[in-house]
Amino acid sequence: MTIQTTRSEDTLTVHLTGELDHHSAAGWRSAIDREAICCHPKRLVLDFSDVTFMDSSGIGLVMGRYKLMRSWGGDLRLGGLSPRLRQMMSLAGIDRLPVWEEGENHETY
Amino acid sequence: MKPINEMKVQFPSRSVNERLARSVVSAFAAGLDPTLDELADLRTAVSEAVTNCIVHAYPDSIGKISLQLRLFTDGRLSVKITDWGVGIDDIKQAMTPLYTSGGEDRAGLGFSVMESFCDRVRVRSKAGHGTTVTLDKYILSRHTEAV
Numbered sequence: 374m375t376i377q378t379t380r381s382e383d384t385l386t387v388h389l390t391g392e393l394d395h396h397s398a399a400g401w402r403s404a405i406d407r408e409a410i411c412c413h414p415k416r417l418v419l420d421f422s423d424v425t426f427m428d429s430s431g432i433g434l435v436m437g438r439y440k441l442m443r444s445w446g447g448d449l450r451l452g453g454l455s456p457r458l459r460q461m462m463s464l465a466g467i468d469r470l471p472v473w474e475e476g477e478n479h480e481t482y
Numbered sequence: 483m484k485p486i487n488e489m490k491v492q493f494p495s496r497s498v499n500e501r502l503a504r505s506v507v508s509a510f511a512a513g514l515d516p517t518l519d520e521l522a523d524l525r526t527a528v529s530e531a532v533t534n535c536i537v538h539a540y541p542d543s544i545g546k547i548s549l550q551l552r553l554f555t556d557g558r559l560s561v562k563i564t565d566w567g568v569g570i571d572d573i574k575q576a577m578t579p580l581y582t583s584g585g586e587d588r589a590g591l592g593f594s595v596m597e598s599f600c601d602r603v604r605v606r607s608k609a610g611h612g613t614t615v616t617l618d619k620y621i622l623s624r625h626t627e628a629v
């Protein structure tokens with residue numbers, strides 16, 4: 374599991390690589406929160422394109438980061454979700470939140 | 483029905499073993515030549531059940547987890563995950579989508595994920611004694627062609 378963050382203007386982009394389970398989620402969560410809490414970016418982008426496995430720990434990670442960003446009026450965007458990950462996010466109703474990256478095709482289930 | 487293949491492993495409830503459990507299931511199912519989707523379904527469901535043992539069954543200690551795999555002639559793969567932890571008082575409530583007794587980073591969707599990726603999910607539990615989750619999934623795609 375590795376994490377790569379880039380910051381530009383008001384956006385913090387986090388590129389996640391590897392398997393996202395309960396074991397790895399704690400490390401990812403604290404790395405993301407450290408960056409987010411220090412600078413209160415307007416937007417947090419989580420890029421899932423190199424996540425090779427995810428279970429409900431990943432849903433919890435996203436829900437928690439959504440709440441965190443909303444706490445200072447920021448927003449969250451999710452990018453690079455495979456149809457499988459998107460299906461899992463929809464179990465939590467996350468697909469009904471305005472979190473999709475522009476250009477992401479909503480119809481590809 | 484008698485299984486045509488079976489195995490059982492036991493490991494302590496350490497979070498590194500979530501990945502180990504997924505690998506064991508992949509290896510066991512490989513002989514069935516499952517599709518990538520079927521394999522991902524299984525790996526995800528098993529990861530949920532094993533994580534629940536680690537997070538909920540043994541919240542402040544390390545206990546043992548048993549993973550039993552059985553394969554039947556009709557292509558049914560049955561995975562039984564057992565712990566001897568705190569148990570579940572109200573199974574119906576526990577299986578309700580979004581219900582969680584865990585902290586803020588739990589979505590309460592583990593059972594929902596298991597149910598959406600498996601053909602059948604059964605839970606037996608007794609408070610103070612432990613929990614057994616049985617996941618059944620039919621690996622039909624290429625299996626049926628192979629017979």
Ligand SMILES: Nc1ncnc2c1ncn2[C@@H]1O[C@H](COP(=O)(O)OP(=O)(O)OP(=O)(O)O)[C@@H](O)[C@H]1O
Pocket residue numbers: 429430433530534535537538539565567568569570576577581582583584587588589590591592593594613
């Ligand atoms: N093996 C277990 N032992 C004791 N309690 C359990 C066990 N498995 C599940 N539970 C109980 O059932 C609840 C629901 O489990 P479920 O996996 O659906 O959600 P979660 O683990 O709380 O959150 P998530 O899986 O989304 O991270 C748990 O919060 C816990 O109270």
Ligand SMILES: [Mg+2]
Pocket residue numbers: 429530533534591592593
């Ligand atoms: Mg769970």
